[in-house]
Amino acid sequence: xxxxxxxxxxxxxxxxxxxxxxxxxxxxxxxxxxxxxxxxxxxxxxxxxxxxxxxxxxxxxxxxxxxxxxxxxxxxxxxxxxxxxxxxxxxxxxxxxxxxxxxxxxxxxxx
Amino acid sequence: xxxxxxxxxxxxxxxxxxxxxxxxxxxxxxxxxxxxxxxxxxxxxxxxxxxxxxxxxxxxxxxxxxxxxxxxxxxxxxxxxxxxxxxxxxxxxxxxxxxxxxxxxxxxxxxxxx
Numbered sequence: 001x002x003x004x005x006x007x008x009x010x011x012x013x014x015x016x017x018x019x020x021x022x023x024x025x026x027x028x029x030x031x032x033x034x035x036x037x038x039x040x041x042x043x044x045x046x047x048x049x050x051x052x053x054x055x056x057x058x059x060x061x062x063x064x065x066x067x068x069x070x071x072x073x074x075x076x077x078x079x080x081x082x083x084x085x086x087x088x089x090x091x092x093x094x095x096x097x098x099x100x101x102x103x104x105x106x107x108x109x110x111x
Numbered sequence: 112x113x114x115x116x117x118x119x120x121x122x123x124x125x126x127x128x129x130x131x132x133x134x135x136x137x138x139x140x141x142x143x144x145x146x147x148x149x150x151x152x153x154x155x156x157x158x159x160x161x162x163x164x165x166x167x168x169x170x171x172x173x174x175x176x177x178x179x180x181x182x183x184x185x186x187x188x189x190x191x192x193x194x195x196x197x198x199x200x201x202x203x204x205x206x207x208x209x210x211x212x213x214x215x216x217x218x219x220x221x222x223x224x225x
Contacts, residue, residue: 032211043115043201043216044154051211089153098169099214101153 012108019077021105023090026071032093035064035075038104039086047075047088077107085109113137115217117202123223124192132187132220134202140215142208143185144169145177147198148219154201160185161208192224 013019025033031052036044050057050064050073057064063076073090087104094100118133136143141162146154146169156169160179174196176188185204189196199221203214 034213036216041218043203043218046213046215049211049213093211098156098159098208099154101155103151103153 009103010106010108012110013080014110015080015082017080019075019080019084019107021075021077021088021107023073023075023102024071025073025090025092027092027094027100028068028071030092030094033064033066033073034091034093034099035062035073036089036091036101037084037086038089044089080107080109082109082111115202115204115215117200117217117220119220120218121221123225124189125225126192126194128192128224130189130192130222132189132200132202132222133184134186134217135184136202136204136215137183138204138215139182140204140206141182142205143179144203144205144214145175145185145187146201146203147171147196148201149198157187157200159208194224196222197224198222 034049035047037047038044048059048062048064050066055066061078065074087106089101089104091099091101115136144159145157148154155171158177160166163182166177178186199219201216201219203216205214206212
């Protein structure tokens with residue numbers, strides 16, 4: 001079946017560097033994508049979303065890029081901070097209008 | 112602004128016991144969802160309620176029942192708990208199901224079944 005997945009299960013970056021977390025999706029009918037951050041012991045927290053009629057969207061220190069040609073989604077975090085350490089999930093709104101979640105990437109920020 | 116509130120936060124059950132997980136949202140959202148999260152796996156949808164008075168099965172509904180008590184509250188019931196139901200359960204809500212709006216999550220109920 002079609003699914004959302006992530007290339008890297010763990011990403012370790014130096015504090016102050018930029019982070020890039022990747023996600024591949026396979027459902028060409030998906031028209032909405034979300035990035036969530038999940039800290040230990042907490043629920044997923046909405047970070048940023050993007051609709052399929054866009055290829056880039058920026059928030060505060062975060063940017064999401066969408067490449068529909070290769071079905072790829074990425075989350076860029078600028079000037080990564082210790083508080084950014086968490087698991088990051090991508091999710092797609094599939095043809096049934098339900099969210100399908102990827103398995104998650106753990107971001108570790110080294111001081 | 113509490114958002115989505117889940118109770119209890121932790122629970123240990125014996126096989127065969129029953130339990131209801133509670134969820135309430137204060138964002139006036141129409142749609143509510145129950146997910147389970149297991150190690151190494153993404154969130155999987157158990158049941159959802161598109162609007163008050165309706166409920167539908169998700170990806171993994173077996174062994175669960177739900178009740179949409181009113182617009183604010185959506186409960187998940189395990190009638191006869193099994194060890195395979197040991198998991199972290201998350202409730203979420205959104206304005207609608209058929210709109211490109213994010214779901215907002217509670218902090219989860221950690222359930223262990225012995």
